[in-house]
Structures are given as C-alpha cells and as structure tokens.
Amino acid sequence: MTPQITAFCHIKKNQVFLNGKSIFSAGPEVDMREFVKAAFRNTGTKYPKFFKMDDYSKLGFLAAEVLMKEVDVSTIEAKSTGIVLSNNHSTLTTDQLFQESIQSDESFFPSPSVFVYTLPNIMAGEIAIRHHFTGENAFFVSSAFDPDWHTFYINQLFDSKKISACLSGWVEMDDQSLDAFVYFVEKGNDLRNESMLHTVEELNNLYKINDK
Amino acid sequence: MEALIEKLKEQIIKQLNLEDITPADINEEDSLFGEGLGLDSIDALELIVLLEKEYGIRIENPKDGQKIFFSIKTMAEFIQEHQKK
Numbered sequence: 001m002t003p004q005i006t007a008f009c010h011i012k013k014n015q016v017f018l019n020g021k022s023i024f025s026a027g028p029e030v031d032m033r034e035f036v037k038a039a040f041r042n043t044g045t046k047y048p049k050f051f052k053m054d055d056y057s058k059l060g061f062l063a064a065e066v067l068m069k070e071v072d073v074s075t076i077e078a079k080s081t082g083i084v085l086s087n088n089h090s091t092l093t094t095d096q097l098f099q100e101s102i103q104s105d106e107s108f109f110p111s112p113s114v115f116v117y118t119l120p121n122i123m124a125g126e127i128a129i130r131h132h133f134t135g136e137n138a139f140f141v142s143s144a145f146d147p148d149w150h151t152f153y154i155n156q157l158f159d160s161k162k163i164s165a166c167l168s169g170w171v172e173m174d175d176q177s178l179d180a181f182v183y184f185v186e187k188g189n190d191l192r193n194e195s196m197l198h199t200v201e202e203l204n205n206l207y208k209i210n211d212k
Numbered sequence: 213m214e215a216l217i218e219k220l221k222e223q224i225i226k227q228l229n230l231e232d233i234t235p236a237d238i239n240e241e242d243s244l245f246g247e248g249l250g251l252d253s254i255d256a257l258e259l260i261v262l263l264e265k266e267y268g269i270r271i272e273n274p275k276d277g278q279k280i281f282f283s284i285k286t287m288a289e290f291i292q293e294h295q296k297k
Contacts, residue, residue: 048250051229051230051231051232109264109265112257113255
C-alpha cells in the first residue's frame with residue numbers, strides 16, 4: 001500500500017497555505033522575516049524558543065506547526081514518526097552571519113546561539129523536540145525540491161518499517177525569498193484524503209497547487 | 213546601578229532574542245535560569261560573550277558563572293565591581 005499525504009502546508013510570498021487554502025497573509029511590503037514571526041504568533045502557540053532560532057529553523061518550525069494542527073496526533077506514534085527535509089542553501093545565510101562575527105581580529109565575538117544553527121538538521125531537531133518525534137530523520141541538500149527523491153526515500157522507510165508516519169518537505173530561504181512546503185505522510189487503512197497518494201505526480205501537483 | 217540594570221535588561225533582551233518580553237517584565241532579582249527567565253545553556257554562553265563584548269570583562273573562572281549570572285542584579289554588581297578596577 002502506498003503511503004498517503006494527509007496534510008500539506010506551503011509558505012511563500014508572504015502567504016501561508018494549509019491544504020491549498022490561504023490561512024494567513026501579509027502584503028509584499030512586509031519583510032519576510034517579520035512575516036514569519038507574525039505568522040507564528042497567529043498560530044497561537046506559545047513557544048519562546050522559536051524567536052531564538054535562526055531564520056531557516058523559524059521557517060521550518062512554523063510550517064511544521066501549521067501542518068501539525070491539521071494532523072490527528074492521537075492516531076500517530078511519535079516514536080516512529082520520522083522527519084525528512086531538504087533545501088538548496090543548507091544554512092548558508094546563518095553560516096555567513098556567523099562568519100561575520102569572527103571576521104575581524106579586533107571584533108572577534110563568535111555568537112554561540114548563531115553557531116548552533118549552522119547545520120540544517122538542527123531545524124529537524126527543533127521540530128522533533130516540539131512534536132516529540134523520535135523516528136528516523138534526515139536532511140538533504142539538492143538544487144530544487146525533488147519529489148522523486150522524497151517519495152523514493154520515504155516510501156522505502158515505510159517499507160522497511162523504520163517509520164509509521166513522516167513529516168517531510170522542502171524548506172528553502174535566501175536573502176530574497178522563502179519557500180517552505182511541508183507535508184505529513186501516513187500509512188493505514190482508514191486515512192482521510194485517500195486520493196493523495198505519496199507519489200511523484202501527487203507531490204508535484206501539491207507543490208504547485210498555489211501557483212495558479 | 214539603576215541605570216546599569218536597565219541597560220543590562222535591554223542588552224539581554226536584544227542579545228538573547230527575548231521577543232515579547234520588555235525590560236519592565238524582568239525583575240532584577242529573579243533568577244535568569246530555571247523558573248525565572250528560563251534561559252538555557254546557550255544563553256549562558258551568550259551572556260559571557262555579552263560581558264566581554266559590551267563591558268570588556270572576561271570571566272576567568274567558569275565556576276564563577278553561576279553566581280555572576282544568577283540575576284540581573286548580580287550581573288550588574290559584578291560589572292560595577294570589575295569596571296572600577
């Protein structure tokens with residue numbers, strides 16, 4: 001049985017979409033980093049640690065937060081729920097920020113709180129801590145969102161019984177734009193949205209569904 | 213001392229990204245870690261950097277950190293004492 005996508009969230013161009021519907025937005029004049037913070041406040045979640053995260057982790061964490069409000073957590077096993085994420089820039093923006101803090105001998109003040117976010121899988125860790133997921137996790141770097149790889153890798157994890165559910169997706173950000181597409185995959189007999197199979201075609205379709 | 217405490221509150225809020233917290237929310241005698249402001253180990257390292265960057269004070273013995281960073285007040289006292297030297 002092919003695993004199924006039971007919820008998906010897309011954040012881009014100062015809009016948050018949940019299952020294809022816009023649930024929060026801000027005008028183009030709003031700085032994208034401020035937008036992410038405003039969107040997080042809009043979820044109603046009290047989690048002060050969010051504001052200490054780097055920009056990548058904030059974005060991924062926000063997308064996961066929105067997504068998980070749509071998932072029936074009583075039906076999933078957190079200890080076998082995996083996290084598989086990917087992006088293009090890894091943590092380049094944060095790496096540069098850290099580099100700036102150690103660039104000059106006269107002003108050499110490496111920031112510990114910036115340094116801890118100079119690995120992309122920290123984002124997965126933050127999401128895992130928040131939702132108590134302790135299943136398999138991985139972070140991949142590719143030039144663009146790669147549905148072939150995501151379906152291959154995740155479906156294989158299901159087949160080998162390494163996971164019973166998975167939060168997956170693409171969380172990309174640079175100085176100019178952001179793009180977070182995360183989705184939840186489950187395997188079972190009585191899932192909602194049965195038409196959304198975890199296939200390359202469906203992922204391609206869902207990733208582009210709000211482009212129109 | 214009063215001015216230093218207020219300045220420290222602002223610097224800590226900025227340095228540790230304590231959004232949604234204002235200087236008025238912080239009691240100078242409340243503990244910074246645990247139940248007070250709820251700071252963590254990474255925040256502790258940031259406070260060490262803050263002391264060095266903003267006040268030129270280096271903590272030579274890490275064991276002193278627990279006393280120095282107990283509260284905003286203990287931090288301010290430590291700064292005042294070491295800046296006089």
